[in-house]
Amino acid sequence: MDQGQITSTLSDWIDIQSITGNEGDYGDALGRALQQRGFDVEFQDVAPGRRNVLARAGRPEVVFCTHLDTVPPFIGPRVTGGTVHGRGACDAKGQALAMLMAAERLVREGERRLGFLFTVGEEVDSVGAAAADHALGDDPAMRDRWAPRYTIVGEPTGNRFISGHKGIFLADLVAHGVAGHSSNPLGPSAVHELVGCCTRLTTSGWGEDPDLGAGTINVGTIEGGLAPNVVAPEARASILVRAVEEPQEVRARIGAALGAHVELVEAREQYGPVRFLVPEGEPAEPVGFGTDAPHLRRWGTPLLMGPGSIDLAHTVDERIEASEIDEGAARHVATVRQLLGS
Numbered sequence: 001m002d003q004g005q006i007t008s009t010l011s012d013w014i015d016i017q018s019i020t021g022n023e024g025d026y027g028d029a030l031g032r033a034l035q036q037r038g039f040d041v042e043f044q045d046v047a048p049g050r051r052n053v054l055a056r057a058g059r060p061e062v063v064f065c066t067h068l069d070t071v072p073p074f075i076g077p078r079v080t081g082g083t084v085h086g087r088g089a090c091d092a093k094g095q096a097l098a099m100l101m102a103a104e105r106l107v108r109e110g111e112r113r114l115g116f117l118f119t120v121g122e123e124v125d126s127v128g129a130a131a132a133d134h135a136l137g138d139d140p141a142m143r144d145r146w147a148p149r150y151t152i153v154g155e156p157t158g159n160r161f162i163s164g165h166k167g168i169f170l171a172d173l174v175a176h177g178v179a180g181h182s183s184n185p186l187g188p189s190a191v192h193e194l195v196g197c198c199t200r201l202t203t204s205g206w207g208e209d210p211d212l213g214a215g216t217i218n219v220g221t222i223e224g225g226l227a228p229n230v231v232a233p234e235a236r237a238s239i240l241v242r243a244v245e246e247p248q249e250v251r252a253r254i255g256a257a258l259g260a261h262v263e264l265v266e267a268r269e270q271y272g273p274v275r276f277l278v279p280e281g282e283p284a285e286p287v288g289f290g291t292d293a294p295h296l297r298r299w300g301t302p303l304l305m306g307p308g309s310i311d312l313a314h315t316v317d318e319r320i321e322a323s324e325i326d327e328g329a330a331r332h333v334a335t336v337r338q339l340l341g342s
Contacts (some may be wrong), residue, residue: 001101003082006322011077013093014086023068023120027053030068030096030118037104039116046120046131053118054132057107059147060115062336063299064099065129066092066154066306067122067292071314082322090308090320092122095154098307098325102332113340115146117299122292125269129292136298148300150277150339152332153293156308156320159328163284164275165291165304166212167243169250171267172236173197173258179226179233191225191232193261198222198237200257207253209244212273212286216242242288246272271295276304279338305331 001009018026031041031053039055046052053068075087084094096118103114119128135142175197177190198219206215217239224235243250247270254264271294278284289310293302307328308320 001326003322003326006097006325007079007082007084010084010089010094010097010320010322010325011079011086013097014077014084014088017074018068018070018088019072019074020069020121020124021050024049024051026093027051027068027118027120031055033100034116037100038107039103044132044135046128050120050128052120052128052132054116056115056145057103058112058114059145061113061147061149061300062339063115063117063146063148063151064103064154064332065117065119065151065292065296065299066095066099067119067128069120069123071123075316075318083319084322085317085319087318089312089318090156091310091313091318092154092156092306094308094320094325095156095306095328098328099152099154099332101325101329102336105329105333106336111336111340114336115148117151119292126292126295129295133296133298148298150301150303151293151296151299152335153276153291153302153304154306155289155291155304156310156313157287157305158309159305159307159324159331161278161282161284162276162287162304163278164211164273164286165289166215166286167245167247167250167272167274167294168269168290169241169243169247169254169267170238170269171254172238172265173262174265175224175235175262177231177233177235177261180231182229182231185231187231188261189231190235190261193259194222194224194235194237197257197259197262200259201239201254204253204257206241206243207245207249209273212244215244215250218242244273274302277301278303279335303335305335
C-alpha cells in the first residue's frame with residue numbers, strides 16, 4: 001500500500017465505532033477485508049453480538065494478534081498529510097493494518113503458514129483472548145486448522161520489540177463495621193478499618209524484578225459509610241497491583257495488610273509477569289501496560305511489537321504516521337521470515 005491507501009483504509013476503519021462491547025461492525029469490516037485478499041475467515045462467538053475474527057492462509061504457525069475494541073469516547077478520523085488521527089489510530093487499528101500489509105507480502109512470496117486473531121474486550125477484561133484460548137484447547141477441529149508456534153501481539157511500541165510486561169492483580173477489599181452513633185463509637189468503623197488497610201498497602205513493598213522494575217499498587221476507588229454522624233457498617237475499595245511476582249505472592253502481601261475487619265474479595269483478574277520472545281540481535285525493553293498475551297497460553301510463544309506510541313494511545317489526540325505503519329509491516333515480514341526460517 002502507498003501512503004494514500006494506508007491513510008484511506010485506516011480512516012475508514014477508525015470511522016467504525018468499536019468501543020468495548022460494540023466491536024461487531026468493525027470485526028465484520030476486517031472480515032471482509034481479509035476475505036477479499038484470499039484469507040479463510042471464521043468468526044468465534046464470545047458473547048451476544050460480540051465475536052472474535054480469525055483468518056488464515058493455510059495452517060498457521062505464526063499468528064498476528066491485536067484487538068478490535070477501543071476505549072471511549074469515539075473520536076472520528078482526520079488526516080493531516082501522512083498522519084491519521086482518531087480513536088484506534090495506534091491502539092489498535094493501525095496494528096491491524098500493519099499486520100494485514102505484512103501478511104499480503106508474505107503470501108505473495110508463497111508463505112502460507114500465517115493467521116490472524118482479532119479479539120474483543122482487550123481494553124476491559126480480555127474476554128475474547130480467553131475464549132480463543134479455550135477454543136483452541138477444547139475443539140479438535142480447530143486444532144486441525146491451527147498449529148500456532150508463535151503469536152505476534154500488536155500494540156503501539158514504536159516498532160520496538162518488548163521483553164516483558166508486569167502482571168495484574170485486580171481485586172476488591174470489603175471492610176465490616178458496626179453502625180452506631182458517632183458520639184459514642186462502639187465500632188469498629190468499616191471506613192477507619194479500610195483506610196488503615198489501604199495505608200498499609202500503599203506503604204508496603206511489592207517486589208522487584210531486574211527487568212521490569214518494582215511492583216506497584218493503586219487504590220482506584222473507595223466508598224462506604226452512611227453519614228458523617230454514623231459509624232460506618234461497611235466500606236469497599238478496588239485495588240490494582242502491577243505485579244512483578246506471581247499471584248500467590250501478591251495475595252500473601254495483601255493478606256498481611258488486611259487486619260481483622262477487612263477481607264479480600266476474590267481477584268477479578270490475576271496473572272504474573274509476562275515475558276516475550278525477542279528476535280536475535282534486536283534491542284528490547286519492558287513496558288508498563290498489559291496485553292492479551294497472558295490469556296493466550298495455547299497460542300505459542302508470544303512476541304510484542306507494533307507501530308505507534310503508547311503515549312498517544314487513549315488520548316484525545318491519538319494518531320499514527322502512515323510511515324510508521326509501513327515500517328511496522330516491514331518489521332513483521334522480517335520477523336515472520338526469521339521465526340519460520342524462510
